[in-house]
Amino acid sequence: MKASNMPNPPIQNQPIGMGWLFKMVWRDSRKNRSRLLLFISSIVLGIAALVAVYSFKDNLQRDIDNQAKELTGADLIVESRRAVEPKTQQLLAKLGDDRSQERSFASMVYFLKGQGSRLVQIKALQGKYPYYGAIETSPTAAASSFQQGRNALVDQTLMLQFNAKTGDSIKVGDLNFAIAGILNKAPGQTGISATVAPTVYIPLSYLEQTKLTQIGSRITYRYYYQFKNADSLAQTIKKLDPKLEKEGLDIETVASKKEQTGRSFSDMSRFLALSGFIALLLGCIGVGSAIHVYIQEKLSAIATLRCLGLKARHAFLIYLIQISFIGLIGAILGAILGTLIQFLLPIVLKDFLPITISMQVSWLAIAQGILLGLIISVLFALPSLLAVRKISPLNAIRASFEHTVIKRGNL
Template sequence: MIGAPSVRLRPLLALRLALREMRGGLKGFYIFLACIALGTAAIAGVNSLSQSITATIASQGQELLAGDIRFELNNRVATTEERAYLDGLGTVAVSAGLRSMARLPDGSNQALVELKAVDAAYPLYGTLESQPDRPLHDLIARDGDVFGAVVAPLLLDRLDVKVGDEILLGNARVRIAGTITREPDALSDGFGFAPRLMVSDEALAATGLVQTGSLVEHTYKVKLADPAGVAAVRTEAEKSQPAAGWSIRTSGNAAPALTANITRFSQFLTLVGLTALIVGGVGVANAVRAYLDAKRSVIATFKCLGAPAALVAMIYLAQILMIALIGIVIGLVLGALIPFVAAQFLADLLPISTAFHLYPGALGLAALFGVLTALTFAILPLGRARAIPATALFRQQGFDPSGFPAWPYLLGAVACLAALAGLAIFTAYDRYISLVFLGAIAFAFIVLRAVALAIAWLARRSPRVNSPALRLAIGNIHRPGALTSSVVLSLGLGLALLVTLALIDGNLRRELTGSMAERAPNFFFVDIQGSEIEGFRSVLNQAIPKGKVIEVPMLRGRITAFNGEDVNSRNVPPAGQWVLRGDRGITYAKNKPENSTLSEGAWWPADYSGEPLVSFSSEEAGELGLKIGDTVTVNVLGRNITAKIANFRNVEWESLSINFVMVFSPNTFAGAPHAWLATVIDPSATPEEEAAVLKAVTNAYPTITSVRVKDALDIVNGLLGQLATAIRAAAAVALVASVLVLAGALAAGNRARVHDAVVLKTLGATRVTLIKAFSYEYAILGLATAVFALFAGGIAAWFVVNRIMTLPSSFLPDVAIVTVVAALVMTVGIGLAGTWRILGQKAAPVLREL
């Protein structure tokens, strides 16, 4: 007989008994293992991949930046004093970047290019690789009146030219001397909508593209004598040259936009992985309950021999934790391999190490998520088993899942759940999004429970039907111990997540290729000089007479302060950081822009001549914590200009028309040199007519940059497709977890199904009747769950698309049909697969146990 060991020795005794009982293997815990391993692997893999990319960016920062520190000026070159300061820091390489049009000498074809002009010192770190493999400055050297250039291979296809052919760039003639295989600092230069074309700084001067007000980024990259002191150099540069208005970046943060986007995307995928883990938690609860149900005689024996209830709970908690650790280890191994596997496919697109590395932080976080999930969902079934007396265990077929366990178990489950939620929020890049996401998951659990109760209630009150199989199926839905709650809960979350992601993807694609493309302008024209504006209008009137032309003055400026406080010291939420990152396009206007409405404040009079005023986009102002009367300091062309916020505007960014975060009163920039920005809108224009417009403007004004909006939307749509692939893969993990949980729920109920099937067969039911009954039951549950998934997924997708992305959202019927079919196939298919063995059970052995 088991004595009453001391409290101090009880854990050791529980562990010894747990290990002894586990000698029989892990039967009944395979679903448990799969659920924990799958969710842990998803979180470990996503975070390991994110850390791999960010670590590579940090370790290769000098090469990615092509310098130790980078100073960027927009629309102007460094002054003599600023250049002398930079030369005093170390070796300086100067480059300039802008968008322009490359065209064939006969004017028959043209294409937008990302132009980059470099000097003889480029690159300070790394090597530009090209075909043919020759030194860069030999390839871009001048030969008489023709300048050399290296280009991205895509440009050859777009212009239908080959290496050795000549093209026109502005007012200069350029010969394509080679193609770019690898550009060391491409990622730090940011995303480009057009293929790269690289020339010398001498060639850029000959093109005539750099004029007053042109949108040009002048970059000064410095190789320091002591790279370790780069942080101190940055701090000193900001203090010694406060009026320069340059944007400074160090090799430790070579590609901030890419790093931020990787972090955001990894957070999203981590939340999806957490969903898979939480869905798997339902499988954990089902597996624990089924395992304890199978161990009812052992538990009864323990209790009859005098084992305290707490000891019984410790024994099985120890087993559950050990099995959970096995699943976590499997998940960590798979997660650790994901960056190595992904590197084989992403190495040409992203800076990611192809060597195998372990990322302890990512693996530790995933392990902690796995342990907390296992504890959260295992404690309640353990508490119910602890509370059942030995006599009840001997009498009953299994545990009754209804009711609540003792308060310590409830408190423990709540504590683990709070820790799980707190960990998800604390480790998130955007904690608000994480909080909303977890709130949605919690709400989904409550609603799914209500849906299961509603289905059972309707089944109980449904009219009597003549079909015995259908009548039996309806009875199975509402009888005690029915699988209704388990099936609805396990399948509902996965399908709802899948519907949400599919609807978001579908709405974005439809918006980009449909309504947005229809509402958007046909063209954007950039870098129109004041002396060219009249002739430009004349060309457009002839090329596209029905087009609506809108022109606005445009400058570039970087926000440096709010209310005199440096923006770098301001705590800005992630959603508003893009406004402060780099330079923004700004304009001035007498009248309110036609595509925006005032939300607060008043517009200035047309003849206003007082202190500088600015109109700010209301959404961005809210994210930055601004109010009417606050001041904004903007550095424009090396001068700091401070203006008071006079009003807020609601801006329709999704229209893709001319919009600005900041619109200033006209007197703010009186006499300041600037260029013009224009759009032309003609929804009826054919592709041939658009091509004619592009040709006419480029041939007449080669220094004006023309951007066809539909081409840009096609590029964005392609990027969206690549992201959607990753999102679908993550959603598939959650769906696989749902399928595993569904299989586990059906397995947990198989013992009761065996008795039902044997009794019914004894009473004369045929195998066909039972198959029909089970098929009807699973089909009804699958259909009901699909309806919920469509409803919940539709609301979630609407919130993301309409409220967060501020785009039109609609329900897509094809998504509904696919979801319903998937739900029915999974529930009926998995249900019948799990019960097929039951239908072949011999009656005598089962009847003897009754």
């Protein structure tokens, strides 16, 4: 007998490579691709949420590190909730290469033209603060020139609320101030804080004349310092920290501000990431249930392959590869969608952020999302996939017999 007329050897006698397994994966998926796309959609949304949050967190941390000086406005800030003792004031007056001071408190202001009043945050400033970044005003020159006379910088929300214009007057305590400019932004100020407690800047030299600094007034005293030498700053902090702490004064530096801001927004990022992870888990539960139904429908095909000599582990690998590709495609699509969503988060959260966010693609977040999506989708499908290894070749005969019995019963 010629070799061409010999029967094909069973599958179990043939070496099975990865190429044959991938070919079977492709053939098996042809009739079920629409259903497989439904499985993918269950993963996409969860991965998109996670990648968007992780990318936003990475970009936020980078911008906090880059803009920490602009956020603080000075190299060193000394803060006190009560008036500083004269001896301590003499000590503070000798610090740094340049210094400014500010006193802030809540008070009412009265708009003379609009005849309206509003509770605001008064900040009486003296000096060139901020040393990093800027107080943004309209016109721009008002930020530096308002201290040269009895002038004020009024938050833009107040200007809109009372329909005020530059040149109008406001009354703070017993003193009237001309509005020299509109305050658009100040170091560390967010849109939501400006809405709750709008800021009004006045020169510190006129504060006593307003008669607002009396016994019982809740005033915060801040002293801002610029150090041109970083070593000098470190030595000053090390020397003064014990003394100032004993007198109830707080010290804040660029490093501490960076750490505090990063910690605050890290809590928000964790909450958003937890929400995204829960969405991913719910999606994967749906994937696990769908895969269970999908495998049940494939029992006859798997049993037929087992009759042809296919080993149980190879049948298991065919569907493991198929589900892995489903998870991988879903994770990639979710990562792409999440990367697009992250560019919308700064717009939504801009009123809560004290810094300007420059969004960039975070490859680390994309890699984390894809890997997590692949792992979780396989894990949730694994219980159903393990059942493939227990399918016997007799299932093909049993399924045919049961189908015949049911058909006769219907007749």
